[in-house]
Amino acid sequence: xxxxxxxxxxxxxxxxxxxxxxxxxxxxxxxxxxxxxxxxxxxxxxxxxxxxxxxxxxxxxxxxxxxxxxxxxxxxxxxxxxxxxxxxxxxxxxxxxxxxxxxxxxxxxxxxxxxxxxxxxxxxxxxxxxxxxxxxxxxxxxxxxxxxxxxxxxxxxxxxxxxxxxxxxxxxxxxxxxxxxxxxxxxxxxxxxxxxxxxxxxxxxxxxxxxxxxxxxxxxxxxxxxxxxxxxxxxxxxxxxxxxxxxxxxxxxxxxxxxxxxxxxxxxxxxxxxxxxxxxxxxxxxxxxxxxxxxxxxxxxxxxxxxxxxxxxxxxxxxxxxxxxxxxxxxxxxxxxxxxxxxxxxxxxxxxxxxxxxxxxxxxxxxxxxxxxxxxxxxxxxxxxxxxxxxxxxxxxxxx
Amino acid sequence: xxxxxxxxxxxxxxxxxxxxxxxxxxxxxxxxxxxxxxxxxxxxxxxxxxxxxxxxxxxxxxxxxxxxxxxxxxxxxxxxxxxxxxxxxxxxxxxxxxxxxxxxxxxxxxxxxxxxxxxxxxxxxxxxxxxxxxxxxxxxxxxxxxxxxxxxxxxxxxxxxxxxxxxxxxxxxxxxxxxxxxxxxxxxxxxxxxxxxxxxxxxxxxxxxxxxxxxxxxxxxxxxxxxxxxxxxxxxxxxxxxxxxxxxxxxxxxxxxxxxxxxxxxxxxxxxxxxxxxxxxxxxxxxxxxxxxxxxxxxxxxxxxxxxxxxxxxxxxxxxxxxxxxxxxxxxxxxxxxxxxxxxxxxxxxxxxxxxxxxxxxxxxxxxxxxxxxxxxxxxxxxxxxxxxxxxxxxxxxxx
Numbered sequence: 022x023x024x025x026x027x028x029x030x031x032x033x034x035x036x037x038x039x040x041x042x043x044x045x046x047x048x049x050x051x052x053x054x055x056x057x058x059x060x061x062x063x064x065x066x067x068x069x070x071x072x073x074x075x076x077x078x079x080x081x082x083x084x085x086x087x088x089x090x091x092x093x094x095x096x097x098x099x100x101x102x103x104x105x106x107x108x109x110x111x112x113x114x115x116x117x118x119x120x121x122x123x124x125x126x127x128x129x130x131x132x133x134x135x136x137x138x139x140x141x142x143x144x145x146x147x148x149x150x151x152x153x154x155x156x157x158x159x160x161x162x163x164x165x166x167x168x169x170x171x172x173x174x175x176x177x178x179x180x181x182x183x184x185x186x187x188x189x190x191x192x193x194x195x196x197x198x199x200x201x202x203x204x205x206x207x208x209x210x211x212x213x214x215x216x217x218x219x220x221x222x223x224x225x226x227x228x229x230x231x232x233x234x235x236x237x238x239x240x241x242x243x244x245x246x247x248x249x250x251x252x253x254x255x256x257x258x259x260x261x262x263x264x265x266x267x268x269x270x271x272x273x274x275x276x277x278x279x280x281x282x283x284x285x286x287x288x289x290x291x292x293x294x295x296x297x298x299x300x301x302x303x304x305x306x307x308x309x310x311x312x313x314x315x316x317x318x319x320x321x322x323x324x325x326x327x328x329x330x331x332x333x334x335x336x337x338x339x340x341x342x343x344x345x346x347x348x349x350x351x352x353x354x355x356x357x358x359x360x361x362x363x364x365x366x367x368x369x370x371x372x373x374x375x376x377x378x379x380x381x382x383x384x385x386x387x388x389x390x391x392x393x394x395x396x397x398x399x400x401x402x403x404x405x406x407x408x409x410x411x412x413x414x415x416x417x418x419x420x421x
Numbered sequence: 422x423x424x425x426x427x428x429x430x431x432x433x434x435x436x437x438x439x440x441x442x443x444x445x446x447x448x449x450x451x452x453x454x455x456x457x458x459x460x461x462x463x464x465x466x467x468x469x470x471x472x473x474x475x476x477x478x479x480x481x482x483x484x485x486x487x488x489x490x491x492x493x494x495x496x497x498x499x500x501x502x503x504x505x506x507x508x509x510x511x512x513x514x515x516x517x518x519x520x521x522x523x524x525x526x527x528x529x530x531x532x533x534x535x536x537x538x539x540x541x542x543x544x545x546x547x548x549x550x551x552x553x554x555x556x557x558x559x560x561x562x563x564x565x566x567x568x569x570x571x572x573x574x575x576x577x578x579x580x581x582x583x584x585x586x587x588x589x590x591x592x593x594x595x596x597x598x599x600x601x602x603x604x605x606x607x608x609x610x611x612x613x614x615x616x617x618x619x620x621x622x623x624x625x626x627x628x629x630x631x632x633x634x635x636x637x638x639x640x641x642x643x644x645x646x647x648x649x650x651x652x653x654x655x656x657x658x659x660x661x662x663x664x665x666x667x668x669x670x671x672x673x674x675x676x677x678x679x680x681x682x683x684x685x686x687x688x689x690x691x692x693x694x695x696x697x698x699x700x701x702x703x704x705x706x707x708x709x710x711x712x713x714x715x716x717x718x719x720x721x722x723x724x725x726x727x728x729x730x731x732x733x734x735x736x737x738x739x740x741x742x743x744x745x746x747x748x749x750x751x752x753x754x755x756x757x758x759x760x761x762x763x764x765x766x767x768x769x770x771x772x773x774x775x776x777x778x779x780x781x782x783x784x785x786x787x788x789x790x791x792x793x794x795x796x797x798x799x800x801x802x803x804x805x806x807x808x809x810x811x812x813x814x815x816x817x818x819x820x821x
Contacts, residue, residue: 024526075484076478076484078476078478078479078484078550078553079478079479079484082553082557083553083556083557084476084478084479084506085475085507085553085554085798085799087506087507088507088667088798088802088803089556091667092556097666097668098665098666098667099664099687099691100664100665101517101664101665102507102665102803103505103506103507103514103517103518104506104507105505105506106484106485106486106487106503106504106505106506107487107502107504108484108485114503117501117503118503118521121518121521121522121525121527122521124525125424125521125524125525126424127521127663153478153482153483153484153485154484154485155485156489156492157481157482157483263527264499264500264501265498265499265502266497266498266499267488267491267497267498267502291499291500398485398488399485399488403488403502
């Protein structure tokens with residue numbers, strides 16, 4: 022198929038964390054940051070708007086959020102407007118939809134906003150509402166939220182492959198090393214393996230520092246076609262492709278081996294085949310480290326190392342900048358926090374900043390040309406990957 | 422732009438109404454209905470899934486609904502999966518995304534499911550949750566849900582153009598005339614103008630029968646490209662195009678004249694220009710008659726009659742089958758009920774059934790070739806239109 026090439030040509034971000042700001046404040050802050058980043062942008066140029074948001078219906082008692090963002094940022098949408106949701110991956114979904122809409126020519130210049138306001142001064146609904154992400158009547162009714170699920174995953178991985186708590190802790194150490202150089206991250210202090218191991222137990226073997234946080238934050242991205250990209254930036258970041266895969270929806274049913282993320286392996290293979298690349302070609306991997314064990318399994322399923330060797334991979338420093346592949350050089354979900362709808366867009370923000378060379382030296386991946394961003398949603402049964410490059414896409418055939 | 426042609430090649434539906442069925446039951450019922458409709462379909466053919474759902478987070482305490490549908494219907498998604506939301510138009514958004522994804526070649530065969538379970542035996546949350554659709558802190562906090570808003574719209578239209586309560590009632594009479602011949606509709610009895618006028622007052626001048634209902638229901642659609650359409654059906658229904666327009670997000674801000682739906686007028690002009698058609702070319706118009714006054718204003722803004730003459734248009738029978746254009750020949754939202762996420766997909770179902778000639782004679786639009794489906798979401802500031810035809814798209818240029 023012949024499609025238009027699509028690039029990210031502008032970015033905006035808020036500080037992530039437990040913010041005093043309201044949901045609307047976060048949208049305004051990310052929007053202003055984007056408009057500051059793209060001085061040539063006239064709001065009238067924007068014809069489409071895609072909002073990634075997981076469940077504002079629960080956290081801020083508001084649905085129909087896409088037109089609300091349009092109003093807040095003063096945008097008259099003329100072609101396509103949508104809010105996309107897939108829990109923890111809602112932000113990446115908004116990018117994917119914008120990409121396809123521009124690729125067809127229906128949209129020309131699209132704004133993508135990923136946003137979530139999870140913390141509330143008045144209501145203790147942040148965690149309790151996470152029960153809605155699983156199959157509520159089965160997993161949810163049994164209290165099976167993310168921490169106990171990923172704890173079971175970690176136990177299985179330790180049992181099958183000898184992965185250690187120390188190796189998991191090393192993931193957090195790496196991601197805080199980079200997060201300490203990211204002024205937008207929720208957590209900006211370095212940590213040691215001992216600090217992770219000694220942090221409060223959440224669900225054995227996962228300690229507090231093995232877990233990502235409940236976070237408020239927003240990211241805005243500007244996307245357009247090749248024809249117009251240079252109007253807005255000298256350093257467009259091209260979208261090469263993206264796939265998703267789900268093969269078992271909920272844990273109570275057919276997921277099978279918990280430490281074996283088949284859907285991710287299939288998604289990665291499909292993406293690599295589509296783009297005619299191998300894992301060796303990837304310079305930067307933004308992956309969904311909602312828990313330290315997740316990043317270890319993602320090394321394996323994305324093909325950066327053999328199955329079962331993810332623990333060794335971090336231990337040998339292969340996922341640091343300068344190793345085999347730079348994984349989460351912005352600090353990942355662990356350092357940045359995980360405002361569900363914003364996370365996928367924050368990964369794209371990081372990749373753009375890396376390709377532009379606008380990150381501190383200590384976390385800069387010099388010479389990077391190809392990056393992927395991975396999200397999982399729910400109980401690791403649904404995986405979402407997109408690929409970005411400083412180089413324009415070669416002729417890519419999507420069909421099988 | 423060169424895009425692949427995309428068709429609806431299969432349909433499934435549930436009975437709409439206050440159903441004993443759970444949300445999951447509705448999905449299964451619509452899915453079975455679809456699989457029965459397309460005997461040649463192997464579930465393995467389906468590579469993508471798009472779910473339109475407005476706020477299951479409030480009505481069934483469940484988010485992350487797209488993978489739940491995948492599990493319920495036994496589908497391994499390999500390419501694209503998303504839940505789309507734009508309140509009352511959530512279903513149409515799912516169709517639009519599927520269309521674009523197939524058009525690019527990323528998806529090949531896509532399932533679209535629009536679903537909403539709004540009635541609950543245990544919780545009185547159906548109406549109270551509708552407050553989330555508006556700008557909750559402003560419109561919502563003032564109790565400004567749909568009925569009072571559309572009542573004000575009706576008052577303005579009566580004041581400016583002399584529209585009468587009788588004319589509004591005639592919209593319901595027409596839609597029940599057709600709804601009485603639709604075995605899936607929530608309300609299947611004919612009504613008279615007097616019955617509408619004498620029904621309980623809700624918000625002056627709107628009586629109970631001027632309002633659509635709180636409804637449970639689901640619809641499933643199968644979409645594929647021109648290359649594969651004939652594998653599944655002899656009567657593909659082609660998607661010609663679609664646009665959306667929002668120019669003022671919430672009523673408390675800049676909407677301006679309530680009886681003047683500028684965003685719809687702009688969307689219709691854009692669509693007609695894109696497809697090189699005029700309102701005269703349209704045989705069937707499925708429009709968003711959430712209230713009787715809405716359908717009257719939609720006649721005007723879609724260009725079927727002059728501004729202000731919508732009341733006269735229904736009075737003279739021009740929106741009946743055999744009139745200028747057949748509007749809501751399946752009974753519209755008024756007869757079918759309005760399960761938010763399912764409504765947009767139910768309109769597509771109606772158009773497919775019409776083009777196939779599979780509806781009862783008394784509501785069949787003989788010889789129809791071109792249809793549009795219109796939704797509004799929120800307080801009439803955001804409009805969504807798609808166009809369908811029995812004929813393949815001519816060369817359509819989306820760019821401006």
